[in-house]
Amino acid sequence: MTIQKVLYLGYVWPEPNSSAAGSRTMEFLRLFRQQNWQVIFASAAALSPHRADLSALQIEEKQLTLNCDSFDAFVRDYQPDLVVFDRFFTEEQFAWRVERQVPNALRVLDTCDLHSLREARQQILKQRLQACHNERERQLILQAASDASLVYQQMCQNDVAQREIAAIYRCDLSLMISGVETALLHDAFAVPKYLLCENNLMLMPAPQVQTDxxxxxxxxxxxxxxxxxxxxxxxxxxxxxxxxxxxxxxxxxxxxxxxxxxxxxxxxxxxxxxxxxxxxxxxxxxxxxxxxxxxxxxxxxxxxxxxxxxxxxxxxxxxxxxxxxxxxxxxxxxxxxxxxxxxxxxxxxxxxxxxxxxxxxxxxxxxxxLQQHFDRTLASQNFIAAILQAREQQATRRLQNFTGAMLRHHSMKSTQYMSQWIQLKNQGITQITQTTQITQ
CATH class of the missing domain: 3.40.50.2000 (Glycogen Phosphorylase B;)
Structure with a gap:
């Protein structure tokens, strides 16, 4: 099974000058184009004035509408071989549509960072601050928590972790940027290693003249x-x-x-x-x-x-x-x-x-x-190799991943029905508005 067409579903339009996530997305898009793969970047987000010029990479842009069957027709006509979901909430929104229209497409999740870990640490920090007696005590707190078991317990209490890890299981491969997060998913949450690809690839600035x-x-x-x-x-x-x-x-x-x-x-x-x-x-x-x-x-x-x-x-x-x-x-x-x-x-x-x-x-x-830990050439080669290996082993991996299949069945059905309900509701509001305008 080869890859010729890529659909990148962005949570936002990539802004490499605004965030590390935007830089990472641009690196992935460049690598896809270097393989001579056709790429469409699609997003339901509003167009940003700071977004990257994707046309320079010969990447087509597609504006999406949430909770709308127009996406089904678009993805069915395009027939991508690889679909990348930018963060887990994009997977929740579109994966059931992708699976229904192009079931053989490789589904890859770019976590960017583990949102549930960040949120758990934020909650722990809030709890520590609330336990302080005065502002001086609060100012002395410079760390959320270093106890791994406390972080795990906090994640388990949060539905963000359940949603995010469910999305990881539902995909054929998830891209991780942090070794700590990869280890956490495998060791604490028992996510199989073949579902995770650790890669710290991100857009680095050109070497600067080192002023003294x-x-x-x-x-x-x-x-x-x-x-x-x-x-x-x-x-x-x-x-x-x-x-x-x-x-x-x-x-x-x-x-x-x-x-x-x-x-x-x-x-x-x-x-x-x-x-x-x-x-x-x-x-x-x-x-x-x-x-x-x-x-x-x-x-x-x-x-x-x-x-x-x-x-x-x-x-x-x-x-x-x-x-x-x-x-x-x-x-x-x-x-x-x-x-x-x-x-x-x-x-x-x-x-x-x-x-x-x-x-x-x-x-x-x-x-x-930078030279030893962020080797751009090695990271690029490993990234493409992981994508191609996942594509080659796609059928076998899906058979092994019964948990993912089970989560797709239950979670995707509920997401599908909610999306269809919202679509029908929106259509009803539009019809009422049009009727009112005609009457007036």
């Missing part, structure tokens, strides 16, 4: 404001880190960048305190390469953090948490400092900003991580 310590200035933080871990990190920077760091470095300045900043984020802009909220950065790698140190106090999250990969590529040492650096450096020393206590985080930021020798060492370590 004295040519750079200020701290920088960057991340999509719509992403909950990033917004929490900005608030933590403002409320906990910056007052302490500024007390030790009165002239310190930090510049906060990120796409889609809400008014509440821009309200944090206080130049007199050295805290600058800049919003969208048209050239994110340029602002990263101009900074001396990147600060990323991520208290919860999952997957690989694009901002920290960008920092290493731009030669910018970073201070982050264990969760921030998770699955990004193997057994190699971090390209900066990993700190899970507030005072350690502040001290590390000050040290990297003022100690040229330590700054240079951190920069070198970041380059080593």
């Amino acid at each position: 310590f004295h040519q750079r200035q200020h701290f920088v933080s960057i991340g999509n404001f719509r992403h909950a871990p990033n917004w929490d990190a900005v608030l933590y920077l403002k409320q906990a880190v910056w007052p302490r760091l500024r007390a030790k470095m009165p002239d310190a300045q930090i510049h906060i960048y990120g796409s889609y900043p809400p008014p509440k984020a821009m309200a944090l802009h206080q130049p007199e305190q050295g805290f600058h909220v800049r919003g969208w950065a048209e050239h994110a790698h340029q602002v990263m390469a101009a900074a001396r140190v990147c600060l990323a106090p991520l208290r919860f999250g999952a997957g690989i953090k694009g901002k920290l990969a960008d920092a290493m590529a731009c030669g910018t040492p970073s201070v982050t948490t264990t969760i921030g650096a998770e699955s990004m450096h193997g057994d190699m020393a971090w390209g900066g400092v990993i700190a899970d206590q507030l005072e350690d985080f502040v001290g590390a930021a000050m040290m990297l900003a003022t100690d040229e020798a330590q700054w240079q060492l951190a920069q070198q370590r970041g380059q080593q991580i």
Whole structure:
């Protein structure tokens, strides 16, 4: 069984300059085109002004309507050999239609990161914060949890984990970006290894001219404001880190960048305190390469953090948490400092900003991580090989995966009937509106 046509069902239109997920999607699309596979990217999301130019890759764009049989006709006419679902909620929305119209298509889920893990860590953080007696205690909490059993218990109590892992079982292959998440799914949730493909492929910036310590200035933080871990990190920077760091470095300045900043984020802009909220950065790698140190106090999250990969590529040492650096450096020393206590985080930021020798060492370590842990050529080859192997073994794998078949039968039927009910409801509203207009 070969692959000639690909349908990529996006939750959103890819924005490589806004998020690591957008960068990863673009890498996949480029690889598909390099195989000379025909690709259509389809999404029900509104068109974004920051989306990538897919026409440059000769990729057709298709705007979809949710809960509508028009998708059935489209996918039946196109007859894709490979369908990629961008995150589990896209699989929930469209997989039953794909299976009904093109049952022989290989179904692949790109998890981007394990949403249920991120949400579990967020809930644990909230519980820890609620147990605090005052603001000072709350500011000292820089980690959600390190106890794997506690995270597992929290995930089991959350229907997001049930939905996400069910989607993984229903697909022929799921793309994982984090080794921690792959191990969690296999060891704790008993997901068979053949259903998981661990690959940290993501779009890296071109190597920057490595300006030296004295040519750079200020701290920088960057991340999509719509992403909950990033917004929490900005608030933590403002409320906990910056007052302490500024007390030790009165002239310190930090510049906060990120796409889609809400008014509440821009309200944090206080130049007199050295805290600058800049919003969208048209050239994110340029602002990263101009900074001396990147600060990323991520208290919860999952997957690989694009901002920290960008920092290493731009030669910018970073201070982050264990969760921030998770699955990004193997057994190699971090390209900066990993700190899970507030005072350690502040001290590390000050040290990297003022100690040229330590700054240079951190920069070198970041380059080593990129070369050894993010080998783009090897990751690309392994990705295509995994897709082709899954296609070749598709029939056998589906026979082995009875759990997936069972979940498709039960879950997909309920999703199908709900979608059809919504479609009929929408049609009824449209007919009533049209009748009213004619009467008037």
